[in-house]
Amino acid sequence: MARYIGKEMSRVDGVAKVTGKAKYAAEFQVPGIAYGFIVQSTIGKGTIKSIDTAEASRAPGVIRIYTHENAPKPAPPKSAELKPQTNSQERDKSFRALQTNRIFFNMQPIALVLAETFEQARYAARLVKASYAEEKPMTDMEAELKSAFMPNPQRAPKPRGNPSEAFQTAAVKIEAEYTIPVEHHNPMEPHGAIAFWENEKLTIFDKTQGVYTVRTHLATSFGIPEENVSVVSPFVGGAFGSSLRPNYYPWLASMAAREIKRPVKLVYTRQQMYTGHGYRPQTWQKVALGADKNGKLTSIIHEAANNSSTFEDYSDNTTNFPRSIYACPNVDSPQKIVKTDMSTPCAMRAPGAVSGMFALECAMDELAYSLKIDPLELRLINYADVHPDSGKAFSSKALRECYHLAAEKFGWKNRKLEPRSMRDGRMLVGWGMATGVWGAFQQPASVKITLRADGTAYVASGTSDIGPGTYTVITLIAAEYLGLPAEKVKFELGDTKFPRAPVQGGSFTTASVGTAVYESAQNIRQKLLDLAGKEANSPLKAAKIDEVEFADGKLQIKNEPARSISVSEIMRRNNLTELTDIHEAKPSPERNKYATGAHGAQFVEVKVDPDLGIVRVTRVVEATACGRIMNPKTSHSQEIGGIVWGIGMALTEATEIDHRYGRIMNPNLQHYHVPVNADVLEVETMFVEEDDKIVNPLGIKGMGELGMVGIPAAIANAVFHATGKRVRDLPITPEKLL
Amino acid sequence: MNSFKYTPATEAASAVQSVSANPSAKFLAGGTNLIDLMKEYVERPNELVDITRLNLAQIKSTGGSLSIGALAKNTDTANHPLVRQNYPLLTQAILAGASAQLRNMATNGGNLMQRTRCQYFYDIAMPCNKREPGTGCGALEGLNRIHAIFGYSDKCVATYPGDMATALYALDASVRIRKPDGRDRVVPVREFHRLPGEAPEKDNVLQHGELIVAIDLPKNNFAAKSYYLKVRDRASYAFALVSVAAALETSGNNIRQARIVLGGVAHKPWRSDEAENALVGKPANEETFRQAAEIALKDAKPLKHNGYKVELGKRAIVLALKRAMNGGAGKEA
Numbered sequence A: 001m002a003r004y005i006g007k008e009m010s011r012v013d014g015v016a017k018v019t020g021k022a023k024y025a026a027e028f029q030v031p032g033i034a035y036g037f038i039v040q041s042t043i044g045k046g047t048i049k050s051i052d053t054a055e056a057s058r059a060p061g062v063i064r065i066y067t068h069e070n071a072p073k074p075a076p077p078k079s080a081e082l083k084p085q086t087n088s089q090e091r092d093k094s095f096r097a098l099q100t101n102r103i104f105f106n107m108q109p110i111a112l113v114l115a116e117t118f119e120q121a122r123y124a125a126r127l128v129k130a131s132y133a134e135e136k137p138m139t140d141m142e143a144e145l146k147s148a149f150m151p152n153p154q155r156a157p158k159p160r161g162n163p164s165e166a167f168q169t170a171a172v173k174i175e176a177e178y179t180i181p182v183e184h185h186n187p188m189e190p191h192g193a194i195a196f197w198e199n200e201k202l203t204i205f206d207k208t209q210g211v212y213t214v215r216t217h218l219a220t221s222f223g224i225p226e227e228n229v230s231v232v233s234p235f236v237g238g239a240f241g242s243s244l245r246p247n248y249y250p251w252l253a254s255m256a257a258r259e260i261k262r263p264v265k266l267v268y269t270r271q272q273m274y275t276g277h278g279y280r281p282q283t284w285q286k287v288a289l290g291a292d293k294n295g296k297l298t299s300i301i302h303e304a305a306n307n308s309s310t311f312e313d314y315s316d317n318t319t320n321f322p323r324s325i326y327a328c329p330n331v332d333s334p335q336k337i338v339k340t341d342m343s344t345p346c347a348m349r350a351p352g353a354v355s356g357m358f359a360l361e362c363a364m365d366e367l368a369y370s371l372k373i374d375p376l377e378l379r380l381i382n383y384a385d386v387h388p389d390s391g392k393a394f395s396s397k398a399l400r401e402c403y404h405l406a407a408e409k410f411g412w413k414n415r416k417l418e419p420r421s422m423r424d425g426r427m428l429v430g431w432g433m434a435t436g437v438w439g440a441f442q443q444p445a446s447v448k449i450t451l452r453a454d455g456t457a458y459v460a461s462g463t464s465d466i467g468p469g470t471y472t473v474i475t476l477i478a479a480e481y482l483g484l485p486a487e488k489v490k491f492e493l494g495d496t497k498f499p500r501a502p503v504q505g506g507s508f509t510t511a512s513v514g515t516a517v518y519e520s521a522q523n524i525r526q527k528l529l530d531l532a533g534k535e536a537n538s539p540l541k542a543a544k545i546d547e548v549e550f551a552d553g554k555l556q557i558k559n560e561p562a563r564s565i566s567v568s569e570i571m572r573r574n575n576l577t578e579l580t581d582i583h584e585a586k587p588s589p590e591r592n593k594y595a596t597g598a599h600g601a602q603f604v605e606v607k608v609d610p611d612l613g614i615v616r617v618t619r620v621v622e623a624t625a626c627g628r629i630m631n632p633k634t635s636h637s638q639e640i641g642g643i644v645w646g647i648g649m650a651l652t653e654a655t656e657i658d659h660r661y662g663r664i665m666n667p668n669l670q671h672y673h674v675p676v677n678a679d680v681l682e683v684e685t686m687f688v689e690e691d692d693k694i695v696n697p698l699g700i701k702g703m704g705e706l707g708m709v710g711i712p713a714a715i716a717n718a719v720f721h722a723t724g725k726r727v728r729d730l731p732i733t734p735e736k737l738l
Numbered sequence B: 001m002n003s004f005k006y007t008p009a010t011e012a013a014s015a016v017q018s019v020s021a022n023p024s025a026k027f028l029a030g031g032t033n034l035i036d037l038m039k040e041y042v043e044r045p046n047e048l049v050d051i052t053r054l055n056l057a058q059i060k061s062t063g064g065s066l067s068i069g070a071l072a073k074n075t076d077t078a079n080h081p082l083v084r085q086n087y088p089l090l091t092q093a094i095l096a097g098a099s100a101q102l103r104n105m106a107t108n109g110g111n112l113m114q115r116t117r118c119q120y121f122y123d124i125a126m127p128c129n130k131r132e133p134g135t136g137c138g139a140l141e142g143l144n145r146i147h148a149i150f151g152y153s154d155k156c157v158a159t160y161p162g163d164m165a166t167a168l169y170a171l172d173a174s175v176r177i178r179k180p181d182g183r184d185r186v187v188p189v190r191e192f193h194r195l196p197g198e199a200p201e202k203d204n205v206l207q208h209g210e211l212i213v214a215i216d217l218p219k220n221n222f223a224a225k226s227y228y229l230k231v232r233d234r235a236s237y238a239f240a241l242v243s244v245a246a247a248l249e250t251s252g253n254n255i256r257q258a259r260i261v262l263g264g265v266a267h268k269p270w271r272s273d274e275a276e277n278a279l280v281g282k283p284a285n286e287e288t289f290r291q292a293a294e295i296a297l298k299d300a301k302p303l304k305h306n307g308y309k310v311e312l313g314k315r316a317i318v319l320a321l322k323r324a325m326n327g328g329a330g331k332e333a
């Protein structure tokens, strides 16, 4: 019987967070600190003709100013790890500050001012004057769609069957274009770092989703051994993908600290975050669906293009997940990019999947209306029981159960198919649904566990907790498999002094680090069993690892508590005070025999003001199948958060660019509208648990991104049902419904 | 550092003196707008004269009318029993603005004085005649979804963003102003904000050093039938795309007096006398409301991205009038 797994546990770091004890990167106290402030370009493309720092240098408190004219150059990147996550490049070409007089995007850093206080640095930054040879920037991706290209055609998935012929001959067809603007993550905590050097050793407190990635980045940049760089990031106030790659500031802060021989603190302002890290790219999609009269899909042609920078080919892989959702013999999903004079996009919660599923699931809704088939029914008709590309069986896939459970809870059967057929007083009521999908990824990850004779344990891993509750879930898994009360387990993360773990991204942390903890606890059990079994009269003599378990500080034969020895007793007899195991867990090869994934179904009710076009999401029911749920409390929070993100994407969020200047005009929380509490009404999240020992021994799949994937489509579909108006361009602001 | 002098004032006279004496001094009230703009480097006063200790926070009835202190907080004003009872439109408008935390800090004087939310005004790297006269208007040919459809010039197309003032226009309020010579002048609120014309840097008619001391609300018969309707991009904590302050006085089903003021459409709340007059003497029904709405918007000249405000404005007027007729605040039509 599980003691912790599957039971609600409050965040172990909750009190520290609400009392301010939890230290975020920029909050560490380092004596003698100098403050940096970034100066940004005011043009979108061109060259810096001259940059005048004389007046700024004379401002009170200024220590030094760096521009492309005097900033040291980083060593060229060597490591493959620096490659952007999802694109084709062989070499890292990520943006580095102050390396050239070229301007690649508006609000590009052109100088770094260092001063004794933050206010002095900011003030002096405003005195730095640049003059430019300006060129016309191109930031309007849709205007340049004709230049779209496939960054890596040889790696693109091949078409399945013959989609265009199947489309031509289909009994029922729909074809439509969908667009999504640039969006920004807007985590609460601004990105920032404190860097200092001791001889040739660099320490950096950084806001990051992966301490090891930052370490490699800095070690290569300074041409020093990795061991000389220590990256510390115990708490992260949200990141959502914006801190997966090292952004330009960790190097900038470290460079400055090295040059001026003082610790340097550098924190982005909210405005600077809009080009200081990536963003969800602008996306254009066209979906053509062909079906027979019964609704069976015969062809899916799903084209997508997203914008990238001029210096990197970032693909959002928009069509990747959607192509495996439905059993359809003929599928093509070309994915292209368009170069723009913007900074490079990056992963943003559920990258690609949420954008791609917005288009596909809206198109499915459109098809349902052409066929006059209930939208849920249409999904069930085309349900993929095996992976449609590989033909492999799924290790587990309870999507069908999710559809049924959520539909039942929502009351979907009472829906009238006709648009504008449901009302609540003046308000038009609409019900829409969609499907969510994400991977069940696992990456190699290491942990260290020390079990002590005093009945406590220490667990550490160089992973990160950007908010989902990693501190809590890893503590819980360790407590479960070490047989200790959770209060006796201390878990630390976010430091390169701990064993290597991957970035927190792709929703694979619990599956990766949790598996490592589980396996390492098993190693410890084996070591103790070896020690305990040595003795002639041991109650565990000849017992095998699988026959024993930890419970209440004892090692015992399963279900036979009488045959046990206390852990402290074993250690005492062997003159040990503690036992340590360092272990790396890898995904099992067994996984390759199967298709793996996590799924969900979302049902949404909206109420639309028929006069004013205001949409309220009054009810969301979401059922999610993502393996075994370790901690329902934080897991529900993840799904609820995903839904809120989906509401923002559907209704309010858009980064606005003035294409004349290539400049983002709403880089702040008053003009960029994330949903507020008043926008989030009834939300119900449920899990359909899957027992899946193939993905990993604990049956863990990802969930942090999954929860938002179908939401924008479900909302747009509900809006159509309410109003009869199909909005294919996000966000659905009031004027689009007038 | 961009340092400034901080001068706490205890009397209105000294506050006025301090600001009059220094062309780049400013009054500091709740600070919810001014401090934000200073952080953005949009406002750069070298002295802040703190007026929060002045004895100007009372809300008191004087004869038939109500005088609301310039330093009364938005929250206290909205919730004052006399305001709730006699001017529910004002309560509704104030509570439609900002967030509870901001309203607890914001004062009525500061609210009247709040500056536009034009994105170009906020970005010191961009041209903006209001922030820096002569640099051009970034929004005119740029992003102007939230900008004006009435009364703008080629120098500036910004809107006045406030909710409270939109209701004050409908309520025929006037603004009591302390002049540097110590005497008061009273300006009808309709004449308080200006149109941008050639001088968009001037939001209103207040002269440097002049202090708003109170807002006076005359008695009226609108309390039973008024409604403030605000259309925004999210349910709270966003400025109006379009708002309407509507008020009716009827005898039977016949309209005796009407007020229609649009917010979010011009450099000042936009009151339409013509539409109001068109309602007078007519039966209060959807058809007359529609006619009035058509009249109110007939001179609108939308920019590239804000054409929707015309239709939205019409619909909002009709709905606000209907809701006013149905008993106003709190009741949905």
Ligand SMILES: Cc1cc2nc3c(=O)[nH]c(=O)nc-3n(C[C@H](O)[C@H](O)[C@H](O)COP(=O)(O)OP(=O)(O)OC[C@H]3O[C@@H](n4cnc5c(N)ncnc54)[C@H](O)[C@@H]3O)c2cc1C
Pocket: A670, B026, B027, B028, B029, B030, B031, B032, B033, B034, B035, B036, B051, B070, B071, B074, B096, B097, B098, B099, B102, B105, B106, B107, B108, B109, B110, B111, B112, B113, B114, B161, B162, B163, B164, B210, B211, B212, B213, B237, B238, B239, B240
């Ligand atoms: C995030 C956010 C959202 C908001 N949303 C809304 C909204 O939806 N609707 C809305 O209407 N408002 C909204 N506001 C604006 C808010 O209402 C104003 O900031 C507030 O009313 C200003 O009052 P204050 O006392 O803080 O003024 P301050 O910031 O102290 O002053 C503003 C200006 O007025 C001058 N001033 C202040 N008092 C006087 C006086 N007595 N005489 C002469 N000059 C004076 C100051 O010198 C300064 O120039 C929002 C503000 C924020 C920050």
Ligand code: SF4
Pocket: B116, B118, B119, B120, B121, B127, B128, B129, B130, B131, B136, B137, B138, B139, B140, B155, B156, B157, B158, B200
């Ligand atoms: S509309 Fe007015 S405030 Fe906006 S940029 Fe133009 S001049 Fe400035």
